[in-house]
Amino acid sequence: MVFVMKRAAASNAYRKPSVKRRLRKYWPLYLLALPSIAYLIINNYMPMVGLILAFKDYSFADGIFGSPWKGFGNFTYLFSSKWAAIMFRNTVLYNVVFIVLGTLFAIFVAILLGEIKHIKVRNFFQAMILIPHLVSMVLVAYLVFAFLATNGFINKGILEPTGAKAIKFYTAKQYWPFILVLVHLWKGFGFQSVVYFATILGFDKTYYEAAVVDGAGTWQQITKITLPLLKPTIIILTIMAIGRMFSSDFGLFYQIPMNSGQLYAVTTTIDTFTYRTLMEEHDVSRALAAGFLQSVLGFILVLGTNLVVRKIEPENALF
Amino acid sequence: MKKILALLLAAALVLSLAACSGKTAKDDSKEKDTSSSSASETEKEEGGEDVSSDPSTWPVIKVEATGNFAEGESKEEDIEKAMNDYLVSINAGAQVDLITLAFGDRATQLTLLLTDPDNGIDLYGWRFYSTVTNLVKNKQCISLEPYREQYPDLWELYPEDVYKVCQVNGEQYSIPGGDSFGNFQVYTMRKDIVDEIGLSDWIGTKLTEEQFEELLTKAEEAHPELGWFTQTNNVNYIGIDSLGFDEWIGVLENNGIGEETITDWYASDEWKQYCYRMKDFADKGFFVDDPLNQQLTAASVNQQLIGGYLFEGYSVDYCQSLMLAQLPDWDMAIFQLGDFVGKNSTVYTGWQISSVCKYPDEAMKILYLLNTDPTFARYLMLGIEGEQYVVDEEGRAWYPEGVDQTTSGWNSGAAWWYPNQTISLPFESPLANYYTDMIACWTDPNSQYSSGLGFIFDTTPVYDEYQACTATVNEYKNALLFGQIDDVDEALQSFNAELDANGRQAILAEMQKQYDEFLGK
Amino acid sequence: MAGNGKGFRIFSNIVLAILTIFAVAPFVLMFVSSITEEGTIMREGYSFIPRDVDFSAYKYLLTGAKGIVKAYGMTILVTVIGTIANMALTMALGYLLSKQDLPGRNFLSFFVFFTMLFSGGMVPSYIIWSRVFKVSETFFGLLLPNLLMSPFNVILMRTYFTTNVPKEILEAAEMDSCSQVGMLFRICIPLSKPMIATIALFSALAYWNDWVNGMYYLIRRNDLSTIQYVLNKMQNQIDFFRQTAEASKIAKTTDIPSLGVRMAIAVVSILPILMVYPFFQRQFVRGIVVGGVKG
Incomplete structure (x- = not known):
């Protein structure tokens, strides 16, 4: 596409002035952003000091710095059994599926939203698909339960009237990978597609007008204009999602299956395992150790991804 | 720019270091407080009751209270004032500040409060929050040993073994809450059904396994639409002492009475038989349709989902009164299934002083009063007489005319939550001897106690093995208990194989070793 | 299109x-x-x-939660103030990061992104906010911790400014000796209305739906409770009684229509959002336009 090339050429031709000159140019902006940066430091960076607790045996009486060191002792419980393999596999595989399907579905919906010209109708659709995002996972668990329970809608409303045999979902693990993916999509697609849709709304209309003049069909407009323009947003959102590759939505994997033991093989993730084993102990250190490990692994993945992106398209790299 | 940012970051680190070392400074002051107050303690011992004459200078002890169930107007301030006036009248040298926590959010809020020396909490109970072992491990409470001499009667309120449940390595960290310290298993069934199937003669008797099964079978024949069993994990019904752990990896058989050997429960024949029995019950339709939907048992009777269920109680009278309170619309028949046994799991609560408490001496005084002074403790357990409750001629407490749960402003129905409910009054219960019967259990020659009462297994040496086994137990236990697995043999086999792979034998060996030490072998 | x-x-x-x-x-x-x-x-x-x-569930909800009207007011107050502050902080930082030739841009982006990966957890956050900044038991306990700025939104804003605001316009403005701050108000904000409205929406939703701050920082001040905290507390309470057999010793917990109350709670908390959503979207976009022209 012409405009993409033009933009790339423009940025290549752009020669950076000296740091001093740029500092002089941007100093009001730094000043403007100072409160934001201060907030990050207070709200996010200062509590990070607490991460050292992952290597300590936290004592409520002695506080963060007074607690005795413990080395890597807080991590071993994560690797001491067959559960290690299961929880890492589940966490990563579900995340991969979520990222791929979630992104595709959200873009699809965003494009459809862009087709709706009537603003009231569009707002209505937007509001409706955002509803699932608004409720807590605990509540979603009860919605799911209303469908899947032995007296749920699927059994009493669909299977029984048609003469099929009732299914005990909460003890049958073969269904759960699909159920979990479906619930995740259901809850998340509205939010993500609203982000993509906002991006699409901001595109310069003239591209599309020119394309129509050139005789491009809807499909061509999507593949040749919308998707390339969306690329930076897709890349950024994906990189951010990759950073959470080793974390999981606790509610999705714990509340939705109602913590049913027979489903553990397909529902155990690092977060649910940690919760189940530490639930009654109030062991701040071990819980933090698991979180720290998840962050570090995610961090490494993000650095790798970002490096690759920077090699290929430096403009779209996150940092 | 990087430099500036680096500087900013460094500043942030310094700030947060200062913030957290602020804590150390506070700790110093706390130590000072402790030393000064223990100094006054010595003075006290020498010169008798020598507290400051001005109550406004007395330390304020923050005491946990349990919230009203409904979100109505709370009368917390009135009750707090009444308590403080009383403390002044007896020249106690301490004042209280009540912190009301709702059960649902309590675990999180308590954890936060226990990190906070400025606005934390001084006195709290461990029930539904943690165990004494974990509190000590996390250093969330302090040792009460220094006060044993000053308050010797606090150690004589209950049977001696009960105190061991709140000890770690022989040191008292928590004072157990008054209770029956033992229960037996009962089964309750709608009386109209019992009459219908012609087994009314059995009511109030102790049933054998065969009789119990016959009762259930006949009831199911008459009412196939109802379930008869809501929980299958009652340790009293199974007849084991789980030593207070839900995982049942090592247990004492025969309710722990006279038992010196830790049983590898999941490899035992008894467990296997129980699984088959539950499978059989499930096949016969005794269970409610979906065990995951853990409805309140009594509520399920009201909804006509079940016709009976298992529960525990310390006396038949008590069980009957509980039924009257919970199911006023139904006439319920009670059947006894087991004997009265006391175990770790029947010592339900204990109260302790937090490690962020700045005035442990005064906190101890309050804890002592809550355990021994009925006037003081009843403010907390019942509220103010005439406002939240009235007492009838038989010594039972009731809501006053026109006051109920939603309007009283205080949770008067939760005496069992506080340090010593036995100095309270029976509340909204027809049973005038509610607490006297409870106390009578302690000296009843028929009361039996598990040999494991007071034995607290420390999982630290086998921590990783224990956690791995816990995960496996969670995967299989309930499924087997509720008879949800078709091939019991196969499930038991893989269950046991996994437990062994996760280091079960190491856990059992460690458990036996500690138990031997406990028994003094 | x-x-x-x-x-x-x-x-x-x-x-x-x-x-x-x-x-x-x-x-x-x-x-x-x-x-x-x-x-x-x-x-x-x-x-x-x-x-x-x-309708007993709704009856229970209305009689059980007396402070519900006041809690609605508190929620609206914190949502409005929070969202405005959040927008200002998010745009300021997002705009700074959108400058491709900004010295230290990569480091700053990294600085923002890093907070999305690592967190000190509940206890250290509580210690900082409650003991250092003393927000406990005050209105600031609802407003400040965690919700005032989301790094996710900052990065969204940055990406939007870089990709959807044509460089040619910015360069032209620079020629006309428009200041960098002026460009934010005159060019970037008017051109980014859809994303700003979206981020404002996300921020408002975050404040509206938040109960965590109430639970952590308003342990004793029930008069400051927000609607979601009240409802969440109720729900937790019901869950607790359902899961804890011993707790049924409290008489009359059997009367609570647990399932119905749960749903009634959902209805009560979602309805207002559904009602204001379309209005919010339009008005907000308009507000931004006016602000942009004036700036």
């Missing part, structure tokens, strides 16, 4: 209608359950058709 595909537009409408049903149907099922007598559901199963209509 400039459309010539009428067929595609019809297709879009149909698919979105289906998705709307997909998103909302579970709530309809639960709403019907909330007004159905609980025993009927247990015995006969869940259904979209109401039977044995019973």
